[in-house]
Structure formats: structure tokens, C-alpha cells
Amino acid sequence: MNTNAKNANNRKAEETLSKEEANLWKTLQEELNSPLPVTGNDETNTSSDSGMHPLITFGLVAAFVAHGAIMFSLPPVLQGKGAPFLPTSAKGIGVMFRELKKLPQIVKKIQQKKEIRFLDLGSGDGRVVFRAAREGYFYKSIGYEINPGTYHSLHYLPTFDSIWTSIGSSYI
Incomplete structure (x- = not known):
């Protein structure tokens, strides 16, 4: 669709709308046609978004600590040190x-x-x-x-x- 046809469609839409609706329509069209700004100070681009959620981090650390505790408390048999000696009566x-x-x-x-x-x-x-x-x-x-x-x-x-x-x- 060429630009003349777009402008004609926009004018028809503006004629059928009230003044307030026409202003909203114009603002919407401008925002849709304008490029998005890319700035480093944008609220959506914070350093906390780049990391993991604190609960996920806590869960992973807790899982690793629990796994390590289990591994170090295993009996000597599973650590390759032989079976425990229990004499027969x-x-x-x-x-x-x-x-x-x-x-x-x-x-x-x-x-x-x-x-x-x-x-x-x-x-x-x-x-x-x-x-x-x-x-x-x-x-x-x-x-x-x-x-x-x-x-x-x-x-x-x-x-x-x-x-x-x-x-x-x-x-x-």
C-alpha cells in the first residue's frame, strides 16, 4: 500500500472519530511508526534482570551443600575403603x-x-x-x-x- 492510500485511510478514520479519539489515534500512529529508543538508563534494562532469581540461587546452593554433606558422610564401604569389620560372636x-x-x-x-x-x-x-x-x-x-x-x-x-x-x- 502506498503512502497516499495510507494518508487517505487515516483522514477517513479521523473524520469519523471525535476530537479526543482523533488525538489518541494520531499519537498511536506516531508511536507505532517511530523507532524504539535504546538507552542504557532504561528501567527495563537493569542489572538484576541479568542474574538468577534469589530463590533459585538459594535452592541451587542448598542442593549442592546437601549433596556434599551426603557424599562426605557415606560409610567407608562406598568411599572405596573396604567393608567395616564386625566380628562374629x-x-x-x-x-x-x-x-x-x-x-x-x-x-x-x-x-x-x-x-x-x-x-x-x-x-x-x-x-x-x-x-x-x-x-x-x-x-x-x-x-x-x-x-x-x-x-x-x-x-x-x-x-x-x-x-x-x-x-x-x-x-x-
Whole structure:
């Protein structure tokens, strides 16, 4: 549409409107046709709009703090330091071997004089392994310990005989 046609349409609109409406119409047309001012002091361009909302910032910081607290309070197992050492009581070992003797598979192998191996994963101080060796039902009793702290502390204890005596005397 050319400019003459636009002007003609505007004049027709002004004739049908009252004076007040015509002034509003003219002002509106001027504002629509004028370029928008770009200034650094505009109220819509404040530095607070460029950052995050304070509640979002607080929420993110709180989430990171909570995550860090959980990570640092995890047990040593999850931090790669091995399993915690919890010794088996003498009563617990006694019950375990009594129930083991009742298993038909074990009784059958004992009667057939088959070689049965006993394996204890996470053997700690070796109480269960020593008891399995004392029972005489097993061809070989082996214990593995995955906690390096427990392993090294028990590795430097006095000789095997003193360990055997202290553990063995509680079962006699």
C-alpha cells in the first residue's frame, strides 16, 4: 500500500472519530511508526534482570551443600575403603556350624568322604575360618578379607599359634 492510500485511510478514520479519539489515534500512529529508543538508563534494562532469581540461587546452593554433606558422610564401604569389620560372636559361630551339619548336601559329602572346601569372604580376624578348620569336615578352609585396615592390623598380630589359642580356647 502506498503512502497516499495510507494518508487517505487515516483522514477517513479521523473524520469519523471525535476530537479526543482523533488525538489518541494520531499519537498511536506516531508511536507505532517511530523507532524504539535504546538507552542504557532504561528501567527495563537493569542489572538484576541479568542474574538468577534469589530463590533459585538459594535452592541451587542448598542442593549442592546437601549433596556434599551426603557424599562426605557415606560409610567407608562406598568411599572405596573396604567393608567395616564386625566380628562374629562365638554363639553365632556355634549356631552356624550346627545348622551346617544339618544340611543334607553337607552330610552326604561327609559320609562319602568327599573333599569339601570352606570359603569365608570378608573373614575379618579369621574366627569362622579357624572354627571350620577345627570342625574337621572341610578339606581346606580359606578366608579372604577385603578391608585393608583389618587385614593389615591382623597381619601384624603375633604368630598364628597365639591367635589359634585365644580363639580355640573359647570353643572348648
